[in-house]
Amino acid sequence: MSLFGKSRATVHPLAETVVWAVPLHVKGGAEQLPPPLVGAYVKVFCRGDSATMAAWAAIQAIEAMGYSVPESPKAVDKMRAADYEAFVSANWPELKDGLPSQIEFYDSIADNRAVLGPFAGYETPSL
Numbered sequence: 001m002s003l004f005g006k007s008r009a010t011v012h013p014l015a016e017t018v019v020w021a022v023p024l025h026v027k028g029g030a031e032q033l034p035p036p037l038v039g040a041y042v043k044v045f046c047r048g049d050s051a052t053m054a055a056w057a058a059i060q061a062i063e064a065m066g067y068s069v070p071e072s073p074k075a076v077d078k079m080r081a082a083d084y085e086a087f088v089s090a091n092w093p094e095l096k097d098g099l100p101s102q103i104e105f106y107d108s109i110a111d112n113r114a115v116l117g118p119f120a121g122y123e124t125p126s127l
Helices: 051-064 081-091 093-098 102-110
Strands: 018-028 039-046 077-080 120-122
Touching: 018 051, 018 081, 039 051, 039 102, 077 081, 081 093, 081 102
Parallel strands: none
Antiparallel strands: 018 039, 018 077, 039 120
């Protein structure tokens, strides 16, 4: 509460933290994708000192799940952690309820864990 009885919006301590949105092409590895999928694309959100470090962290997160990443990302987007919920709403509004909330996102990045967007799978090999 402020002096005049109005509450102030509390800003999360990680709100201004830089996170990277790393788009990855994923294939089966030790763990196979569900049939009939042969590959997928996913955006991985993670922290990193640079785009290169973030891409490495994103690839490590996917490979830890048993999947392979056949190519390095061509572009990595930088954003504020506070913008995650707006990003999800703008890009995947119909999937919002199945993705981490803003608070869950903060909890994950506080522990330097990657947060995955939805997987967009395909059934025929990409070109």
